[in-house]
Amino acid sequence: MSERGxxxxxxxxxxxxxxxxxxxxxxxxMMAGLVVPTLFYIVWGLLELANVKIFTP
Amino acid sequence: xxxxxSTLLAPQGRWWGPLGKDERLWFALVVAWALAMYVMMQxxxxxxxxxxxxxxxxxxxxxxxQQLTDDYIAAHQTGTLLNIPIVDAPPGDVYLLGExxxxxxxxxxxxxxxxxFLISSVDVQHGFSVQPDNFNLQVVPGYVTAxxxxxxxxxxxxxxxxxxxxxxxxxxxxxxxxxx
Numbered sequence: 001m002s003e004r005g006x007x008x009x010x011x012x013x014x015x016x017x018x019x020x021x022x023x024x025x026x027x028x029x030m031m032a033g034l035v036v037p038t039l040f041y042i043v044w045g046l047l048e049l050a051n052v053k054i055f056t057p
Numbered sequence: 058x059x060x061x062x063s064t065l066l067a068p069q070g071r072w073w074g075p076l077g078k079d080e081r082l083w084f085a086l087v088v089a090w091a092l093a094m095y096v097m098m099q100x101x102x103x104x105x106x107x108x109x110x111x112x113x114x115x116x117x118x119x120x121x122x123q124q125l126t127d128d129y130i131a132a133h134q135t136g137t138l139l140n141i142p143i144v145d146a147p148p149g150d151v152y153l154l155g156e157x158x159x160x161x162x163x164x165x166x167x168x169x170x171x172x173x174f175l176i177s178s179v180d181v182q183h184g185f186s187v188q189p190d191n192f193n194l195q196v197v198p199g200y201v202t203a204x205x206x207x208x209x210x211x212x213x214x215x216x217x218x219x220x221x222x223x224x225x226x227x228x229x230x231x232x233x234x235x236x237x
Contacts, residue, residue, distance in 0.1 A: 017073045019073050023073075052115060052200065053115050055122070056115075
């Protein structure tokens with residue numbers, strides 16, 4: 001039996017961990033798939049662009 | 058115990074558990090390798106290698122940059138070729154403008170001298186690719202790309218736009234003439 005199986009068996013009444021709740025819900029997963037790239041690609045990129053210095057000859 | 062009869066069905070009950078030893082090991086290896094590559098690309102190769110181009114970016118009004126380029130050309134022009142000005146560039150700042158579908162000015166440089174290329178576009182995104190060297194930069198309207206270059210070999214180098222910019226893209230060329 002795997003380590004995962006043992007943990008699941010030993011604490012059957014524990015609340016569902018957030019990682020499982022996220023993985024079990026396709027809509028939460030979709031939201032994560034939208035939020036994570038938005039933060040890391042778009043927001044990060046906009047912050048980088050906002051910090052570009054003005055050209056002075 | 059959680060049992061699954063199909064991999065397509067969601068497992069029932071509480072199946073999530075902490076990472077096992079092997080998973081933690083693989084995770085640590087992946088993070089360590091990613092960090093190592095980051096350090097190499099960000100700090101090591103720009104310092105010791107010649108392959109990675111080090112450049113700065115600045116914001117600029119395209120009309121201001123166009124005026125600066127016109128002033129630069131007026132100060133150093135020595136001729137024209139196909140209505141494109143030719144400039145004998147003194148060491149230091151060199152203005153180069155990308156516009157559909159040409160680079161101006163054409164540049165005469167001296168071997169061994171150091172130049173800071175200030176490259177920008179007035180209309181759309183262009184590419185700056187020096188041939189036959191493998192040297193590539195983006196030329197973006199509203200931004201100046203500044204890169205310091207020291208020509209090591211005399212010869213004629215072509216600048217090719219390698220970012221599709223419109224129907225005349227394939228005709229968009231520039232020239233750098235390096236003399237001893």
